Amino acid sequence: MNKHVSPRLNRRSFIIGTAALGGGLALGLDLPFGGPQVVRAADGSPEVNAWVVIRPDDTVVIRIARSEMGQGSLTGLAQLVAEELACDWSKVTTEYPTPGQNVARKRVWGDFSTGGSRGIRSSQDYVRKGGAAARMMLIQAAADQWKVPVAECTAANSVITHKASGRTTTYGKVAEAAAKLTPPADVKLKDPKDWTLIGKGVKRLDTADKVTGAMIYGADIKLPGMLNAAIKDCPVTGGKLKSYDEAKIAGMKGVKKVVAVDGTAVAVVADTWWHAKTALDALPIVWDEGENAKVSSASIAKWLAEGLESGPAFVGNENGDAKAALASAAKKVEATYNYPYQNHATMEPMNATALYTPERCEVWCGTQNGEAAFAAVLEASGLPADKCEVHKLILGGGFGRRGQTDYVRQAVQIAKAMPGTPVKLLWSREEDMTHGRYHPITQCKLTGGFDADNNLTALHMRISGQSILFSLRPDALVNGKDPATFQGLAPSGEATIGYSVPNLLIEHSMRNPHINPGFWRGVNVNQNAIYLECFMDELANAVGQDPLEFRRRLMSKNPKHLAVLDAVAEKIGWGSPAPEGVYRGLAQLHGYGSYVAGAAEISVIDGTKIKIHRIVASTDPGYVVNPAQVERQIAGSFVYGLSALFYGGCTVKDGRIEQTNFDTYNSMRIAEMPKVEAIMIPSGGFWGGVGEPTIGVAAPAVLNAYFAATGKRIRSVPLRDQNITFA
Amino acid sequence: MANLTINGKVYDLDVEPDTPLLWAIRENAGLTGTKYGCGIAQCGACTVHLDGAAVRSCGVTVSEAAGKQITTIEGLGSESGLHKVQQAWLENDVPQCGYCQSGMIMAVAALLKDNPKPSDQDINDAITNICRCGTFAQVREAIHAAANA
Structure with missing residues (x-):
């Protein structure tokens, strides 16, 4: 059981028959909780609704739309769903839906952006309703099987009980039937005074892999045939890349390609990142730094001081x-x-891995805003939404920096120069420190x-x-x-x-x-x-x-x-x-x-x-x-x-x-x-x-x-x- | 080419002798638990053990590490389970983003080997890794917990 979001789970991603799902429901208008047709995770387990998948062994997979960057809201959001679901917390695991799936399902998971301390407060209502609706459907499915009134059945700890007859069953046993039910129209949430899991300092769900080195961050992604890129953007924001002397690094070990990016940056692609960085450091680059090169802290301070007095x-x-x-x-x-x-100075420098072909573009990265990263992939690749995907990974720190998508756009442009070859772009710490937001x-x-x-x-x-x-x-x-x-x-x-x-x-x-x-x-x-x-x-x-x-x-x-x-x-x-x-x-x-x-x-x-x-x-x-x-x-x-x-x-x-x-x-x-x-x-x-x-x-x-x-x-x-x- | 002994296994790697050990571990040996944070031995995210002593692997070359026993986070535990520092990290729910924690754990494991019951001052002197999330209170608790385990 994976009690954390691991890339294994993420990439195994889960929707079969999404296209068959008739009319995803618009968030905020109707409860976004699936429909009569069963949507399945990749392992065949049924989605009770978009937030909850239950496996036959009673494992509860809770979908988390917001990004985990250390702040712990992955665990908090799971608590919110699990509180209303009345499931066994020890059997809860989590999974990120992908931005591409969110688009394909008419934003059934709502907003992915994770900033402004909004992760929990902006989604608490609908994720709790997701848990509550799933619980109601699971109880209904059990009542239907037993042919007893649903009002006589209760659920706790993933077990459904019909007290009058002494019968019990588990969520895993009725999930398949529950997934076929029409979602309830009216979902009532618990009174906060009745919460048992919300308000409890339960341990995080994503710790185990973080103490063994097994957690895969964006910087750790490995794909078959993958190359590595290092990049230098113009040191003066607003400046341009004028020229570079590729011949000077042509014979350097491992170097595969030099790519100009956005007209402002140059990237070296090599077999390893160390080779890419070493060659990039040796590459003669001429910048057109422009007017901004005249700006200093003193000139900024003077300009701001004038604003204190007049204007x-x-x-x-x-x-x-x-x-x-x-x-x-x-x-x-x-x-x-x-x-x-x-500077944000996240411990993990900015990075993204992109695989581009003229037919499809996929990106693996840590991002605080999966949908913004997805939009950046569309824009940089020139491909439509149904041909793009972003695979979100756990972030090695965000603090607001990874809400921006500059590094995603760069990675796609580099990969575009090498169709069919996955390329991982990793910024050096120096690049990260000097090209912050x-x-x-x-x-x-x-x-x-x-x-x-x-x-x-x-x-x-x-x-x-x-x-x-x-x-x-x-x-x-x-x-x-x-x-x-x-x-x-x-x-x-x-x-x-x-x-x-x-x-x-x-x-x-x-x-x-x-x-x-x-x-x-x-x-x-x-x-x-x-x-x-x-x-x-x-x-x-x-x-x-x-x-x-x-x-x-x-x-x-x-x-x-x-x-x-x-x-x-x-x-x-x-x-x-x-x-x-x-x-x-x-x-x-x-x-x-x-x-x-x-x-x-x-x-x-x-x-x-x-x-x-x-x-x-x-x-x-x-x-x-x-x-x-x-x-x-x-x-x-x-x-x-x-x-x-x-x-x-x-x-x-x-x-x-x-x-x-x-x-x-x-x-x-x-x-x-x-x-x-x-x-x-x-x-x-x-x-x-x-x-x-x-x-x-x-x-x-x-x-x-x-x-x-x-x-x-x-x-x-x-x-x-x-x-x-x-x- | 270089022979490196990492976590008891000999790796025959196609890597230049002046390559930082960090990159040989991550890219050539494929062990990505050891993290790149700064490349100038400031942050400690890349901490590994060389013959049992904590070093920042971005500041050690492959040739300097050859012939020594290199231990990374992947090799810290044993077949029977987690190292006591990892166990304490798990029980005290230490990591936030977690990116610095491989290096933090490796630094602490080396400290406890030399100083099984470190005082708070010993911890202050020995553990200088950067954690931007700010897990230091839990790190300190977990060090004492591991020391008493």
Whole structure:
């Protein structure tokens, strides 16, 4: 039994007779649960519906549409289905449907995209219904066999019981009959108070192969006759490939072909990747770097700084008249912050393997968005949907990077130059570091105003800098404005500001340098929470108030924001003295639908070495599906966020990113890992995300503690630029 | 050509002597449990054992490894089952994405061989592998669990 998604299962893929399936049901309109004709997995086992296959030995195969990249939602989604299915959890295994099958079956599995901490919250309703509908059909099938009323039968742990007659059967025995039934029209979900599996910290389903080396990531794929490719894209984004001298590497061992890609990149294809990379390093390449080669971090910073002071700006949140209130304020506080580019630096560099013939194109890769990867294959191959396929593999890290499909498109184009030969494209770490989709760069000027009684009467935040949506999803701009820029600062929605200020203005001067931005774990809450939460500390300090009490007074209209803040304050011991030499900082945030807060205890040596003793982090995500995984996501978000705060920051020189590997873009090690105490206070009634929100409070909680320890306010990331590091 | 002894088996590989051991293991011997992360011995994803000591295989050449006993994640356990570190990893549900964990496990197995009951400070000093998911709390727990197994 494979209790994980392994490529064996994935590639064995499963649909026979899909074409025979009459009219797949559109998601959201009807329950997407199959039809009268039995759809079968490749091993012949029947699909009870699209989400559930049951084998005669009672193995339950749960289909997972979203991608697993370490965040654990594969296991969480299986729990959601299994809760309603009432199956034996020990017999659950999982399987990815393919993007091609999703298209062929009219998106029966819905959205494959796995980002924005949406994996569970955006699919929880229909996957639970999938489990519930399957359970109803299995019970119906048993009742039909026994010729008893279905209402007299119950199911638990994959066993169906007719209590009156004492008869029992198992899911595996009735799955075939159940699969022939018409799906129920009305599916009721359990009341959350009756959940037995949701809310339990069961172990992940994908661990076994990850401790033996057997798990196959995209970089590990082997196909018969496969060749390997290494690639160099123009170091300056926007530049072009001018020429290369192929003759210079013609005799090098293993080299098969040199391929120009997109007019901006060149790839060497060889028998092994090491040969490909060695030859690529020896290949003379001339780039036309273009105008962007003049851009530097200094020129970007100057341009952004201008945006803080003047020019048009989009308004993201406004009430009262902040400018007038500031003009008449008894006391004003002003500060300017900035946040740099960050690389995702997934442990597994970008890669994809493609096999192209004029009749068919298949790709094997890790992707956070199988359907976007599929669309990229169609576009790059020029073939229609029924001639393309993407085989998703477990990701060696995503963090938002693998939602993009640049590496997929490249792989297909290289394979297209060698029809019939599978080619695996693997980026070197250097290529990965210098061709990221970087956390966007911004600056922020904040001005706060108090009345004569030290009440905060006005707050003006002016953000200047890059929009992700402008580059990646221009369709999502609203009259040119990027609403995501105001994540954590918005008046309504899933990422709202937690403070009520009588006169408020939050605006964005959009300035888009040529460096490609991307969705980087936490996205815009990373900088917005630093800007707002560090500045709240500055304001509290300016009027001699306690940072917690100062915040609390402004949060009475936001009880959920306040509850998570209070929770961390209580647990860290705010209000009672910290140990000698230890100082505390706080931050709170609403993002991805979840309310989160963080508190840090640190000590500082010589002003330059920070020892983080303790982190307390709280979250109210509405519901917690797997507390063990939520705890890991919270701790992991602090590792990612604090790595960025201390060691991160990508700089630009001559139009290119300067950091090329982990020696210049470092990441936290175990010695630097603080104790992270997670508090989960799910209040119910909504579904928030988990993977990202808490990253937002990591940096400001530590920066506020640093101020408490030293009296010095840090307004610029990363700390290494100020010679501050981990103790 | 090179002869490499990997997990007790002799491989006769068509590989240049200056090739990093990592790539000989992955591409020539076909053992993909050992991962490429950085190529400059920074991240530790490619950690294997050379005569029992943990090394970052991207920084060792084939010629340097020839004649030595190379152990990869695939050869860490025995026929009777998982190595105690792997078992502890399984029981503590350590991996997230898992990509760094082969190297992490190999580094820890070597540590425990030299230091069967490492303190937290010993762990801090010896385990310097990068994990971007941030599994360090579980890694530490599992090291202590393996040490006490």
